[in-house]
Amino acid sequence: MSDWEGVRLHVVTGKGGVGKTTVSAALALALAANGHKVLLAEVEGRQGLAHLFDVGPLDYTERRIASAPGGGEVYGLAIDAREAMHEYLTLFYKLGRAARALDRVGFVEFATTIAPGLRDVLLTGKTYESTRRQTSGGAYVYDAVILDAPPTGRVTRFLDVNASVSSLARVGPVHRQATSITKLLHSPRTAVHVVTLLEDMPVQEAVDTVTELGETEIPVGAVIVNQVRKPHLNGEERILAKQRELDREAIVAGLQAAAVPHTPATLDRLAAEAADHAARLDLEDDARVDLSTLERPMYDLPHLPDGIDPTAVYELAEILQEQGAA
């Protein structure tokens, strides 16, 4: 049983570089398992998803980029404000070719410069449309949509589309669109997952973001702790390491057994490293305490020493599934 039954839109955020794109991709594969069809969308134009899955550059056309265990499929999409604007003008104002002509005179740049919030509405609007799209038979085209969203510093404003456009349009299609998006984003069909590392800054940003989302009443999903490393010391060893009292004879025996040459200086350096490692483990414990105050489901993803390739994404997907993410 998944923790996110009924959630159709999964938004993934986190401090820059913590692994948002990697986790979005893994979550998409996890949700696609067992015959589901999911859409994985990025909005920052970085082509991060294409790199991860080792496929050609993504664009505004939804394209199959991976298959999941049990017959599922992941589609990829790079949402671009300009394309979204064309689609929007065509759809709501029946502008068709005129939209392209407007673009030639720099209309999109003009409009998004005078109203920066408009860009976000266009990007979230496309996500909204994909989440709700149905087949002629009335079934949803996608079982879930995963959005590789902007980083924590910008995500609340990005998602708070109504605030962005309220100064821009009080009536008309832009306003109606913003109202519909807002309704979805504030409903239990949405979950914003926050990715973090067990380090001060990402944890602080995760905590701040969960608070901000709470204030705007956007539902927070899971806290996903990425790049978790196995501790090399158990509880007792950790205390001894900090006091530089690890058993030196045992260390010498270990080095000899491994045929590693050593001098007393080697032992001193090892002791210093062990003390550092113990201090780092203490900080990680503190980070977990801070994250637990958020009272959200928490998933751990291991640090994969060989880096992230498509196979690694499948591995992370399985680990997410085991913990109830899908």
Ligand SMILES: Nc1ncnc2c1ncn2[C@@H]1O[C@H](COP(=O)(O)OP(=O)(O)O)[C@@H](O)[C@H]1O
């Ligand atoms: N669990 C992991 N183990 C090892 N490397 C990881 C892991 N998660 C992410 N990375 C690496 O960290 C870097 C940043 O990840 P990325 O998903 O691009 O982050 P973001 O989208 O938040 O900027 C990339 O080089 C990626 O391969």
Ligand SMILES: [Mg+2]
């Ligand atoms: Mg990214």
